[in-house]
Amino acid sequence: MRITNLNPGDDIGASAWLVEIDGHRILLDAGMHPRHEGRAALPLYDSVANLEVDAIALTHCHHDHCGSLPVALRYFPRARVLMTEPSYFIVERVLHNSVNVMKSQRAELGIAEYPLFHHREIDEIAHLFQGYKYRREIEWAVPDYAGERPLPTLEFFDAGHVLGSAGILIRGKKESLFYTGDICFDAQTLLAGARFDEISADVLLMETTRGNTPAQKEWSRTAETARLITHINDALGKNGSVLIPVFALGRTQEILALLALEMQTGRLPCRPVYIGGLGRVFTEIYDLEAHRIERQHPNLSLLEALNLAVLEKGDAERMNLAGGKLFVCTAGMMSEHTAAHDLAVRMAGDVRQSVFFVGYADPNSPGGRFKASQPGVPFSFSDSAGELTRRCAMETFDLTAHAQRDELVDFAFQVQPRVVVLGHGEPGARNWIVEQVQEQLPKISVHSPLPASVIDC
Ligand SMILES: [Zn+2]
Numbered sequence: 001m002r003i004t005n006l007n008p009g010d011d012i013g014a015s016a017w018l019v020e021i022d023g024h025r026i027l028l029d030a031g032m033h034p035r036h037e038g039r040a041a042l043p044l045y046d047s048v049a050n051l052e053v054d055a056i057a058l059t060h061c062h063h064d065h066c067g068s069l070p071v072a073l074r075y076f077p078r079a080r081v082l083m084t085e086p087s088y089f090i091v092e093r094v095l096h097n098s099v100n101v102m103k104s105q106r107a108e109l110g111i112a113e114y115p116l117f118h119h120r121e122i123d124e125i126a127h128l129f130q131g132y133k134y135r136r137e138i139e140w141a142v143p144d145y146a147g148e149r150p151l152p153t154l155e156f157f158d159a160g161h162v163l164g165s166a167g168i169l170i171r172g173k174k175e176s177l178f179y180t181g182d183i184c185f186d187a188q189t190l191l192a193g194a195r196f197d198e199i200s201a202d203v204l205l206m207e208t209t210r211g212n213t214p215a216q217k218e219w220s221r222t223a224e225t226a227r228l229i230t231h232i233n234d235a236l237g238k239n240g241s242v243l244i245p246v247f248a249l250g251r252t253q254e255i256l257a258l259l260a261l262e263m264q265t266g267r268l269p270c271r272p273v274y275i276g277g278l279g280r281v282f283t284e285i286y287d288l289e290a291h292r293i294e295r296q297h298p299n300l301s302l303l304e305a306l307n308l309a310v311l312e313k314g315d316a317e318r319m320n321l322a323g324g325k326l327f328v329c330t331a332g333m334m335s336e337h338t339a340a341h342d343l344a345v346r347m348a349g350d351v352r353q354s355v356f357f358v359g360y361a362d363p364n365s366p367g368g369r370f371k372a373s374q375p376g377v378p379f380s381f382s383d384s385a386g387e388l389t390r391r392c393a394m395e396t397f398d399l400t401a402h403a404q405r406d407e408l409v410d411f412a413f414q415v416q417p418r419v420v421v422l423g424h425g426e427p428g429a430r431n432w433i434v435e436q437v438q439e440q441l442p443k444i445s446v447h448s449p450l451p452a453s454v455i456d457c
């Protein structure tokens with residue numbers, strides 16, 4: 001088996017792994033780097049451009065895992081694209097949204113290479129997409145002229161990270177590989193947590209997002225949720241509004257579910273919740289596809305339980321922020337020209353307003369800088385907004401959708417592979433996992449490959 005790391009960065013970056021097994025090749029994920037610009041955000045497809053690829057399989061529909069799919073298909077036009085059923089309903093929307101974002105970045109930031117693909121191109125490749133149920137073995141390889149069998153297969157296992165997320169088990173004639181994608185082992189408010197109990201494989205390809213984050217002894221999702229609700233109530237008591245910056249897929253729906261449940265029990269007053277347009281689309285899909293997955297509160301329909309209002313263009317700049325409004329809107333890192341960015345600019349200097357972070361924000365993003373800001377001390381927020389001085393309330397809550405680092409090491413112990421390959425993490429995060437695996441499982445060879453590195457196992 002041969003594995004090539006196509007992530008252009010040595011960080012979480014863009015996930016894309018080329019796996020060769022029994023003479024066939026499959027691309028696992030086709031992400032886009034969220035912090036690189038233009039073609040530099042693409043996986044290193046050029047380094048494998050002369051190779052034939054039988055199939056592309058996606059773990060889930062976050063931008064860093066599927067955002068370069070149309071470009072991947074230009075390199076590998078023979079490939080069909082396999083994903084879970086829920087992802088099938090999401091992927092085209094994510095890609096069309098990317099085109100819109102790239103077009104506005106071309107206009108606003110002058111990035112001439114954008115967009116890297118067009119709306120029409122997405123429509124032209126859509127027939128290659130195939131949605132599959134979890135726990136079903138699928139042949140993905142194209143038979144050669146000799147018709148030799150058996151062909152390698154794959155199977156999707158629920159990863160508990162966002163709707164449709166999966167770990168992928170590849171089985172060849174003699175060897176197997178398990179690719180985790182992004183994992184959440186414990187149950188979130190809606191999703192039930194990864195179901196990886198029976199997995200064993202020769203090679204384990206694993207995410208390491210939280211390798212840098214020591215486990216907090218007192219941390220529990222329930223306690224963290226209760227703390228969030230207390231702070232929201234305090235904020236509403238001041239007659240101010242609350243901004244929770246989130247990503248449209250996954251985090252939006254988990255936060256909405258949490259708010260809906262707390263409003264149903266009366267611990268939170270019933271208020272309209274303002275969300276973004278794309279967040280609204282994915283919320284609809286979460287409701288409609290609830291029956292396809294193992295879920296908590298399977299009968300909770302977010303659209304029925306909440307009074308949701310979609311923010312229209314310009315609303316964030318003009319709306320009256322008095323009277324206790326709840327904003328659960330994009331972007332999670334407060335990127336410029338998003339509702340979360342524009343609301344943060346207006347709320348920062350006002351003591352009645354509150355901004356609550358519930359997920360990761362890159363330290364070099366506006367959200368990361370806002371998160372690190374000290375009250376009363378000016379800080380540089382973004383190019384368009386310049387400097388802000390924060391007087392509003394701000395809190396951070398750990399409601400992660402990623403596995404704790406000790407859980408990752410335990411999982412490696414469960415899978416008992418010969419080889420562990422690490423990705424989707426900052427260098428320090430990967431190093432911590434490398435050390436732990438080497439210490440606890442000395443027989444396993446551990447790799448933390450650089451961009452374009454090839455591992456022969
Ligand atoms: Zn993800």
Ligand SMILES: [Zn+2]
Binds near residue numbers: 182424
């Ligand atoms: Zn990811």
